[in-house]
Amino acid sequence: MLAHKGTQALTTFRLELRAYLDSDCDMMYANWASDPEVTKYLTWNTHTDIQATRAVVAEWTQTYASPTVYHWGITLKSELIGDIAVVRWSEDHEWCELGYCLCRRYWGKGIMTEALSAVIRYLFDEIGFHRVQLRHDNLNMASGRVMQKAGLRYEGAMKEACRRKDGTWADIILYGLINE
Numbered sequence: 586m587l588a589h590k591g592t593q594a595l596t597t598f599r600l601e602l603r604a605y606l607d608s609d610c611d612m613m614y615a616n617w618a619s620d621p622e623v624t625k626y627l628t629w630n631t632h633t634d635i636q637a638t639r640a641v642v643a644e645w646t647q648t649y650a651s652p653t654v655y656h657w658g659i660t661l662k663s664e665l666i667g668d669i670a671v672v673r674w675s676e677d678h679e680w681c682e683l684g685y686c687l688c689r690r691y692w693g694k695g696i697m698t699e700a701l702s703a704v705i706r707y708l709f710d711e712i713g714f715h716r717v718q719l720r721h722d723n724l725n726m727a728s729g730r731v732m733q734k735a736g737l738r739y740e741g742a743m744k745e746a747c748r749r750k751d752g753t754w755a756d757i758i759l760y761g762l763i764n765e
């Protein structure tokens with residue numbers, strides 16, 4: 586059985602992962618929400634106005650009352666630079682799926698691998714999930730590489746399972762890891 590504890594703060598070598606605060610809107614908007622390169626393969630659209638960021642942050646901060654919400658802001662020396670969250674999960678089957686994104690200035694420094702590894706350890710060791718999984722667009726090689734570096738294994742490809750923002754079809758690549 587899962588022992589839900591919600592979005593506890595997590596510390597890694599370089600990063601602090603913590604719940605969002607209402608005051609995070611400016612940094613989130615500037616660092617990734619307004620950047621079309623970051624949102625290119627994400628399900629949500631680039632924010633063109635900070636009001637959109639304010640609305641989602643206000644929604645997220647409300648959700649922390651629930652112990653089943655796992656949604657962290659990634660901070661480096663107090664700057665909010667990214668996001669990592671459980672985007673769906675099964676209580677009965679004890680699996681969860683994660684999603685993430687990072688400010689473009691910090692790409693390629695191993696930051697998301699570090700964040701993902703810490704989150705997976707927390708979800709396995711503290712919450713008791715049996716399995717974690719992630720998916721990525723077949724063109725989003727950097728994301729697949731993060732999954733590999735965090736120890737997940739390739740499990741297959743769903744052919745043309747997602748329509749990209751530009752109208753073309755993406756194969757969706759699935760990675761998973763069992764808590765053993």
Ligand SMILES: CC(C)(COP(=O)(O)OP(=O)(O)OC[C@H]1O[C@@H](n2cnc3c(N)ncnc32)[C@H](O)[C@@H]1OP(=O)(O)O)[C@@H](O)C(=O)NCCC(=O)NCCS
Pocket residue numbers: 622623624626627685686687688691692693694695696697698699720721722725726727728730731
């Ligand atoms: C995907 C993302 C989170 C990666 O974060 P990151 O902190 O830069 O990741 P890391 O530095 O830990 O690792 C990135 C790896 O991808 C590799 N990489 C980067 N671009 C690549 C490309 N075009 N093709 C192949 N590999 C690539 C890097 O070389 C690195 O691997 P290495 O350490 O073996 O050299 C970041 O690029 C991002 O926020 N992208 C936009 C949002 C997004 O796509 N989220 C995921 C949706 S599934």
